[in-house]
Amino acid sequence: MANILQQLIVERIQREGPLSFAEYMRMALYEPGYGYYVTDRPKFGWEGDFYTSTDISPLFAHCMGRQLVQMWESLKRPFPFIVVEQGAGRGHLATGVRTWAAQQVPDFHAALDYHTEDIHTGQDATNLSLNTHTPCVILSNELVDAFPVHIVEVRDKQLYEVYVSVEQGRLCEVLDVPSSTEVANYLDTYKIPWRTYENGWRAEVNLDALRWMQQTAERLSGSLQRGKKRGFLLTIDYGDKAQALYTPSFSRGTLVCYFQHRLTERPLVRPGEQDITAHVNFSALINEGRRHGLRLHNFTTQHLWLKSMGMYDELERLRTQEFAAMDSARATDQGQVALFQWRMVQQKITALTDPDGMGGFKVLIMKR
Numbered sequence: 001m002a003n004i005l006q007q008l009i010v011e012r013i014q015r016e017g018p019l020s021f022a023e024y025m026r027m028a029l030y031e032p033g034y035g036y037y038v039t040d041r042p043k044f045g046w047e048g049d050f051y052t053s054t055d056i057s058p059l060f061a062h063c064m065g066r067q068l069v070q071m072w073e074s075l076k077r078p079f080p081f082i083v084v085e086q087g088a089g090r091g092h093l094a095t096g097v098r099t100w101a102a103q104q105v106p107d108f109h110a111a112l113d114y115h116t117e118d119i120h121t122g123q124d125a126t127n128l129s130l131n132t133h134t135p136c137v138i139l140s141n142e143l144v145d146a147f148p149v150h151i152v153e154v155r156d157k158q159l160y161e162v163y164v165s166v167e168q169g170r171l172c173e174v175l176d177v178p179s180s181t182e183v184a185n186y187l188d189t190y191k192i193p194w195r196t197y198e199n200g201w202r203a204e205v206n207l208d209a210l211r212w213m214q215q216t217a218e219r220l221s222g223s224l225q226r227g228k229k230r231g232f233l234l235t236i237d238y239g240d241k242a243q244a245l246y247t248p249s250f251s252r253g254t255l256v257c258y259f260q261h262r263l264t265e266r267p268l269v270r271p272g273e274q275d276i277t278a279h280v281n282f283s284a285l286i287n288e289g290r291r292h293g294l295r296l297h298n299f300t301t302q303h304l305w306l307k308s309m310g311m312y313d314e315l316e317r318l319r320t321q322e323f324a325a326m327d328s329a330r331a332t333d334q335g336q337v338a339l340f341q342w343r344m345v346q347q348k349i350t351a352l353t354d355p356d357g358m359g360g361f362k363v364l365i366m367k368r
Contacts, residue, residue, distance in 0.1 A: 005034035005272035010166050018163035020179045021267075022207070024171075025148040028271035036272050037146065052142050053236070053302070053358055054092040057348040061096025062104075063309035064139070068097065069108050071137055071232050080113035084135040084219075087143035088116035138216050139234040144285070145277045147208035150183045151253065154194055154201045159184060162202075164268065171268040182207055190242035190283055202253035203246050204278040210288045217292035220368045230368040233294065236302060238361050239280030246281075254279035282362055294366040303359030306352060315349060 009027055013019060019027075029036045053060040072081050085094055094114050101109035115133055151162035153175060160175040161183060178184035186205045187194050194201065220231040239245060245254070257264045259274035267276050286296055300308075319342065325332070326339035353359040 003034075003270070003272060005031055006171065008034065009164070009171065009271060010169070013164065013166050018165040018174055018176070020150055021162045021164055021173075022148040022150045022205075024164040024271075025267070025276055028267070028276060029146065029148065031272065034272045036275055039272070052089070053352055053361075054089075054096065054141065056351050056358070057345070058096050058100075059311055059314060059349065060306070060352060061093050062100045062314060063306050063311050064093060065097045065100040065104070066309045067234065067305075068112070068137060069101075069105055072108055072111065075136055075231070077111065078136055079111045081108070081111040081137075082133050082135045083112065083114045083137045083139065084133060085114070085116045086138065086140045087146070088118065091116050093141060135219060136231045137234065138219060138231070141236045143237065144206070144209050144212065144235060144280045145237050145239065146275070147206055147212065149204035149206045149208075149255065149278045150179065151255065152178065152183065152187070152203055152205060154197050155199055157195045159187070159194065171271075173268070187246060190246065190281070192242060192246040194246070197248055198251070201248065201251050203250070204253050204255055206278065206281060206284065209280065209284055213285050213288040214292050217289060217294050217368065221293065232297065232368075233289065233366045234363070235285070236305075236361055236363050237280045239282055240362065241286075242281050242283035245279060245283075280362070282364055285364060286366070289366045294368050297365040297367045298363065299365075300363050301355065301359060302361040302363055303353040303355055305363040306359075311349070311353075315345070318345065 005027065008031065009019070009024065012027075027035065030038055032038060068081075068083060072078070075081075083097075088094060094116050098109070098112065098114060101112055115135075153160050153162060155175065159178060161178045163174050163176055165172055165174045183205050186207075187203060192203075194203070216233055220233065239254075252265075255265070255267060255276065255278040257267050257269075257274045257276050259270065264274070267274075282299065286299070290296070298305075323338045323342040323345075325335045325337075326342055329335035329338075351358060
């Protein structure tokens with residue numbers, strides 16, 4: 001039985017004709033009152049559909065705190081030090097950073113002015129809750145992957161776009177010419193040899209990511225006095241640079257759905273009830289950031305970033321201070337409990353750092 005959002009989508013297609021996949025995805029995720037990200041149903045953790053790094057271990061927030069301290073120092077310790085986290089979800093990262101700062105770096109905590117923003121429900125998914133803040137840092141964790149994407153497909157050395165239509169009351173895909181020159185020329189911008197790829201090869205085109213980067217750069221432009229370093233953008237997500245992302249090995253693209261911790265490839269099923277996501281083209285973010293006055297500061301993996309932010313040093317301190325009983329009194333109940341708890345901590349760190357999982361996420365830092 002179709003849900004209410006699916007009925008709204010069908011009615012719109014019947015009125016206006018087939019929708020680009022990007023417009024369908026926008027409705028599925030952000031339609032006021034019905035979209036996946038604008039309803040109250042659980043999305044994160046065991047009760048939801050997926051995990052983020054902040055759900056795994058508080059050490060992720062501690063590393064973010066150390067990164068922010070470095071940025072604060074680099075900007076000559078501004079007071080207040082305004083940090084804006086976009087797409088903050090339940091706010092666990094903000095809470096973790098504040099708690100860590102209060103305990104570890106009191107003078108930084110006194111300067112820290114940490115704000116969170118969520119995505120609006122309007123037509124543009126990049127239309128975040130803008131306010132009067134002039135941030136020193138804008139950060140996000142798994143935000144850009146949730147922006148609506150166009151999908152293109154190769155047929156006989158021609159590029160077509162995927163649209164969503166209706167057939168016998170059901171949502172279905174149809175191919176047609178690209179909806180804009182931006183979509184049509186996107187892959188050529190990154191010198192992707194798509195004309196040599198086999199029929200059926202697909203890729204995602206995230207134009208909202210370009211608009212988001214422009215808006216972010218503009219917000220950073222007034223964050224500090226003229227002539228000084230004006231601030232940082234830090235974004236973490238899964239994806240890669242264009243040459244690694246748009247290859248024959250990703251023959252059907254990277255778009256997937258998450259429903260109750262199960263990964264599926266059926267985005268036209270259950271609109272509004274499942275997450276839809278695609279890998280991020282970091283070449284697009286870097287190029288667009290540079291076009292609007294930002295400079296590349298760092299591009300690395302989450303594994304290497306966490307290591308550089310002292311995760312393993314903190315892990316060793318935990319082992320010697322909080323779990324010492326597993327070495328000194330292993331034969332006792334206390335020692336066995338400590339050993340069990342330590343192994344659980346290790347498993348969480350492995351989840352954060354596994355190169356084939358979250359550890360392979362990319363960390364992009366740009367600065368103005």
